[in-house]
Amino acid sequence: MKDKDTFISCLSQKQLLELDACTQCGECLKRCPVQDVTGDPSVSPPEKIRMFREFIKATDGLKSTLFGPSEIDRKLLEDFTKAVFECTTCGGCGRACPAGIFTERLWPMLRKEMVRRGLGPIGPQANTPGAIERTGNPYEKPTAERYSPWFPAEVRVAEKADIAYYAGCTGAYLAQPMVRGDVRVLSAIGEQFTMLPPEEEVCCGFPLFITGQHDMLKNLVNRLVKAYVDRGVKMLLCSCPCCVNIMVKDWPSLYGKPLPFKIRHLSQYVEDALKKGKLHIKKGLKERIIYHDPCYLSRGVGIIAEPRFILSQIPGIQLLEFERHGLDSRCCGAGGAARKVFHENAVAMGRLTIDEAVARKADKLILSCPACYEKVNEAMQGHDKQIKIVDIMELLSELI
Amino acid sequence: MGTILIIFAYLCYAIFLWRIVWRIVLLLKLSGHTEHGALQPRKASLLEILKTGRDIIFFTRLLRSNPLLWIGEWVFHMSFILVLVRHLRYVLDTAPHWLMNLQFAGMLAGYVLPVALVYVVAIKLWVEKTRYFSSGNFFLLSLLFLLSVTGLIMKNFIHPDIISIKNFISNALAFRFATAPESYLFVVHFIAAFVFLAYLPTHIFAAPFTLLEARKREEEHGGIMHER
Ligand code: SF4
Numbered sequence: 106m107k108d109k110d111t112f113i114s115c116l117s118q119k120q121l122l123e124l125d126a127c128t129q130c131g132e133c134l135k136r137c138p139v140q141d142v143t144g145d146p147s148v149s150p151p152e153k154i155r156m157f158r159e160f161i162k163a164t165d166g167l168k169s170t171l172f173g174p175s176e177i178d179r180k181l182l183e184d185f186t187k188a189v190f191e192c193t194t195c196g197g198c199g200r201a202c203p204a205g206i207f208t209e210r211l212w213p214m215l216r217k218e219m220v221r222r223g224l225g226p227i228g229p230q231a232n233t234p235g236a237i238e239r240t241g242n243p244y245e246k247p248t249a250e251r252y253s254p255w256f257p258a259e260v261r262v263a264e265k266a267d268i269a270y271y272a273g274c275t276g277a278y279l280a281q282p283m284v285r286g287d288v289r290v291l292s293a294i295g296e297q298f299t300m301l302p303p304e305e306e307v308c309c310g311f312p313l314f315i316t317g318q319h320d321m322l323k324n325l326v327n328r329l330v331k332a333y334v335d336r337g338v339k340m341l342l343c344s345c346p347c348c349v350n351i352m353v354k355d356w357p358s359l360y361g362k363p364l365p366f367k368i369r370h371l372s373q374y375v376e377d378a379l380k381k382g383k384l385h386i387k388k389g390l391k392e393r394i395i396y397h398d399p400c401y402l403s404r405g406v407g408i409i410a411e412p413r414f415i416l417s418q419i420p421g422i423q424l425l426e427f428e429r430h431g432l433d434s435r436c437c438g439a440g441g442a443a444r445k446v447f448h449e450n451a452v453a454m455g456r457l458t459i460d461e462a463v464a465r466k467a468d469k470l471i472l473s474c475p476a477c478y479e480k481v482n483e484a485m486q487g488h489d490k491q492i493k494i495v496d497i498m499e500l501l502s503e504l505i
Numbered sequence: 506m507g508t509i510l511i512i513f514a515y516l517c518y519a520i521f522l523w524r525i526v527w528r529i530v531l532l533l534k535l536s537g538h539t540e541h542g543a544l545q546p547r548k549a550s551l552l553e554i555l556k557t558g559r560d561i562i563f564f565t566r567l568l569r570s571n572p573l574l575w576i577g578e579w580v581f582h583m584s585f586i587l588v589l590v591r592h593l594r595y596v597l598d599t600a601p602h603w604l605m606n607l608q609f610a611g612m613l614a615g616y617v618l619p620v621a622l623v624y625v626v627a628i629k630l631w632v633e634k635t636r637y638f639s640s641g642n643f644f645l646l647s648l649l650f651l652l653s654v655t656g657l658i659m660k661n662f663i664h665p666d667i668i669s670i671k672n673f674i675s676n677a678l679a680f681r682f683a684t685a686p687e688s689y690l691f692v693v694h695f696i697a698a699f700v701f702l703a704y705l706p707t708h709i710f711a712a713p714f715t716l717l718e719a720r721k722r723e724e725e726h727g728g729i730m731h732e733r
């Protein structure tokens with residue numbers, strides 16, 4: 106791919122307008138976790154937008170139309186690529202943006218353009234397609250170990266059922282207490298549920314989508330949808346915010362038509378079960394707990410009230426809030442596959458979450474995302490402030 | 506001098522027009538491109554359009570994220586519009602009644618405008634100690650400050666000949682060359698105005714669309730996982 110090639114081919118009209126709509130006001134910097142830990146405006150949203158506008162001008166502007174596209178400085182392209190891949194794609198900037206720019210979508214598309222040009226992704230992110238091809242998961246872990254290390258012996262899974270549970274790669278390999286909690290709670294609710302065998306439960310496509318490597322997406326989605334249809338599934342449950350996001354927002358267009366089943370976040374199903382009396386919380390907990398909204402769950406798909414409802418049903422519990430919560434929640438540093446490359450940023454962001462939870466005198470930090478779970482636990486290693494980190498379903502499974 | 510000024514004005518105007526046309530061409534190039542997304546493109550409802558109108562007029566998103574800056578930005582934009590409208594009387598042969606009625610408000614806005622500009626810069630630099638201040642924005646704010654200050658000086662202290670200004674502008678609008686008014690302040694004001702036109706920020710045209718999309722997205726957000 107030549108640097109002179111057009112820069113707009115991965116964009117929609119709306120996104121081109123979004124690039125123009127940026128007023129360079131800098132409001133987004135105050136919500137950007139990367140800014141919180143790097144303080145480097147050169148990787149900020151308005152700078153990324155400004156650079157990309159320059160690229161478009163160089164390849165599709167008046168001068169380029171009349172005299173041919175001009176060569177873009179390689180260093181500028183590399184700086185931009187680094188900036189756009191350093192982002193956690195948390196969408197905090199879009200939430201703060203006075204011009205209403207949907208950055209949660211814009212950044213992945215700019216990443217896709219850089220991948221198309223052979224400049225992205227960065228470092229180990231580039232191994233993702235190969236790893237998924239070989240093992241079905243982005244971590245290149247053995248398929249045989251997808252469920253076996255954590256799946257509770259007492260939980261029964263049906264061959265076919267209306268309800269299916271998708272564990273997801275990050276939960277299954279890197280946040281096992283979380284997925285163990287998920288299936289225990291599901292089992293306690295008592296409705297039959299099915300799961301795909303480990304070799305069939307492949308990656309949902311999110312790590313590929315978010316790093317701009319879209320080639321395999323259709324194939325993965327078609328495989329998964331077909332496998333669930335074959336099991337008679339009417340509702341697919343999942344607890345990973347990233348998986349839920351791509352399932353609900355992108356699977357239909359990748360599949361080519363509306364999905365033949367509903368997608369639900371596990372907390373929605375559990376809330377419903379609690380309300381209908383299908384699930385009872387037997388033990389109480391006299392503790393102060395603080396719940397962190399995963400970006401892709403709150404800003405992504407609007408699941409904000411359900412986890413709080415579940416936690417509020419635990420007798421004796423005192424539920425605290427972060428200063429920025431719900432739609433305004435601050436990224437814990439695990440998002441956008443940036444943690445694979447910009448490890449120090451991710452740890453520093455995770456520590457900001459830990460520090461605030463400790464400052465608010467919480468006994469437990471409750472998470473609801475396997476990537477957050479993995480990264481915040483890692484951030485706590487060697488940190489001077491310590492707090493017990495628990496996944497919401499892990500906690501619930503101990504109290505039912 | 507008059508000829509040079511008029512050529513300069515048309516050049517700036519041509520740059521402005523080209524920037525608009527270029528954007529339309531780029532948008533047309535992308536007409537077939539759709540985004541991934543389960544939420545298929547849909548037309549905005551009347552309520553969403555009305556709410557977007559409110560978002561545009563009152564900068565509600567900025568109010569949500571930064572009330573302190575909002576007041577300065579809103580006052581600045583509103584006074585700028587009033588000042589612009591007031592200037593129509595220099596362009597129109599006969600000023601309509603409503604325009605004459607707006608003259609007083611426009612004159613007051615002329616005083617408010619530089620104060621609002623200074624307020625915005627002060628909030629960013631000294632109150633919020635912002636790490637990011639785009640050089641493009643700084644240039645535009647300085648240009649507007651220059652425009653408003655030269656305008657105020659001409660209004661209050663060094664009055665140029667209004668008849669010759671009106672004559673010059675109506676000739677310029679009709680593609681006729683004319684003698685420039687004998688006022689250096691006016692010349693600076695005129696040049697700054699056309700540089701501003703050439704550099705007019707693109708968000709003025711794009712933001713109404715992105716704000717409408719943002720409004721639609723926010724209305725849909727609660728239904729992504731909770732559809733009936
Ligand atoms: S998506 Fe998050 S990390 Fe990326 S630029 Fe926006 S606020 Fe910063």
Ligand code: SF4
Nearest residue numbers: 127128130131133202
């Ligand atoms: S908040 Fe929005 S308009 Fe302002 S600089 Fe950031 S992206 Fe641009």
